[in-house]
Amino acid sequence: MRRAKIAVVGATGMVGRAFLRVLEEYGMQQYSYTLFASAKSAGEKLRFLGRDFEVRELREDSFSEGFDIALFSAGASVSERFAPIAAGSGAVVIDNSSRWRMDPEVPLVVPEVNPGDIELSRGIIANPNCSTIQAVVALAPLQREYGIERIVYTTFQAVSGAGRGGWEDLEAGVRDHLSGGHTPPKKFSQGIFGNCIPQIDLFQPDGYTKEEHKLMDETRKILHAPDMAITATAVRVPVFNSHSEAINVELKKDFSLEDIRRLLAESPGIELLDQPENGVYPLAREATGQDLVLVGRLRRDPSRENSLDMWVCADNIRKGAAANAVQIAEIILKNLREAGRA
Ligand SMILES: NC(=O)c1ccc[n+]([C@@H]2O[C@H](COP(=O)([O-])OP(=O)(O)OC[C@H]3O[C@@H](n4cnc5c(N)ncnc54)[C@H](OP(=O)(O)O)[C@@H]3O)[C@@H](O)[C@H]2O)c1
Incomplete structure (x- = not known):
């Protein structure tokens, strides 16, 4: 069985670091991860799943290696530019910024409330505002x-x-x-x-x-x-x-x-x-x-x-951002597993 690949964009930020904590706590160590941030953090090491991950600079070709899921928390302008690129390369983007939330084509999801809306995704799913x-x-x-x-x-x-x-x-x-x-x-x-x-x-x-x-x-x-x-x-x-x-x-x-x-x-x-x-x-x-x-x-x-x-x-930072997004990711990964794709 292929290991699903997950990109974490904005990994060095407040929400990004919470993503890493929540992914560890939810026992999602079986997947393969790549961490991205701005050029400023490229090369920085982040401790995750018991080892040091080197942070990579986010670039237009970053998604060409093929990810199943891209968790974005790097602000609206980064999401505006890079989420369509990630989605176009085949990843399901779960975006924490406000950029796509009110787009009628993009589902806005809280797993306890409207998990069925995930099915409507055409590549980008928006995580609502924390409040x-x-x-x-x-x-x-x-x-x-x-x-x-x-x-x-x-x-x-x-x-x-x-x-x-x-x-x-x-x-x-x-x-x-x-x-x-x-x-x-x-x-x-x-x-x-x-x-x-x-x-x-x-x-x-x-x-x-x-x-x-x-x-x-x-x-x-x-x-x-x-x-x-x-x-x-x-x-x-x-x-x-x-x-x-x-x-x-x-x-x-x-x-x-x-x-x-x-x-x-x-x-x-x-x-x-x-x-x-x-x-x-x-x-x-x-x-x-x-x-x-x-x-x-x-x-x-x-x-x-x-x-x-x-x-x-x-x-x-957790239910208002990282945990909600990881809970959406869990549903998508379950769907991928059931479809024999991960
Ligand atoms: N804080 C919350 O409660 C909360 C809740 C829900 C949603 N959000 C949303 O989540 C996003 C991040 O919030 P935050 O609180 O984590 O902010 P933050 O602590 O300021 O972190 C920002 C992150 O984005 C990265 N970044 C900035 N410019 C970038 C670029 N050009 N390319 C790649 N990465 C870039 C930063 O990397 P560097 O370290 O390299 O600069 C850092 O990892 C925002 O859209 C925010 O609205 C936040």
Whole structure:
């Protein structure tokens, strides 16, 4: 049997390194791997599967040796240029950037929610935005059982969501706070230490940011609900890792909280942590390092019919990026095996 070949593009980045950790943890050592990054990192060694892998510069001919899967996490411009080349050479691209997510030809997939959409791929599959992934894992069971009328998102997003630069800005802020320094922010528009910044990505003419549009548009695409009413406020907070979200959701039918708790607890990819009287609710630090979406603080919204509030945390680098993509890859590899192609 031929060994499937996997390319990891952007292997030296925050998400790329998480890809390597998740691939190891998921026991995917039977495949053959090649790691790519920019020219700057060419020749660098990354420890993976117990040995040192040399990072290669990504070039137009990088995919000519033939890969089955290419995991991309090197930003939208790299995906724009290289994903079609990789797909054209026969690889299935699983892309973490925003470049292809809203392309009608490209499925946008969360395995717990719409795994069937993988079949529609013509070579590129998009991994949703981190804040969208954890939200739809929690919302999909409600959509299936009750139907969703409207969603109000407020997100509290960790600095790791902005890559290495975001992490370094918070570290510099902590150091400055202790030493009296004044390091100018590199990644964010304002100092992130001691601030909650109500801006993630650029403002659009309608007053929303791009991140807020991603949340709204991607939720509609993944849930196959093009007209769903959604609004969002996305906030960057001084937390190193894992996003938290307050989600208010209006359902199409009445519900009992007990039924909703049971439904969420039984749904794939979710851990229900909902005993506030004992101090049990989802927390970013608890979410970090694992792939479950933590859901809690469930309560009925008395201001609106058939509505409830919940608090949702997940590791944005793992389930919000690398783990979701690797879970998609697992499904594709299983399909290849069943077709006798790997
Ligand atoms: N962080 C998150 O929570 C998150 C979640 C979901 C999706 N994403 C998406 O994942 C992508 C990567 O994010 P990140 O947080 O990992 O960023 P990052 O830490 O800044 O890493 C960027 C990676 O891209 C590589 N790269 C840059 N330019 C390249 C080029 N011209 N050719 C080849 N490789 C190049 C870098 O290689 P060098 O080291 O050589 O520069 C590095 O490996 C982005 O599209 C981001 O939107 C991030």
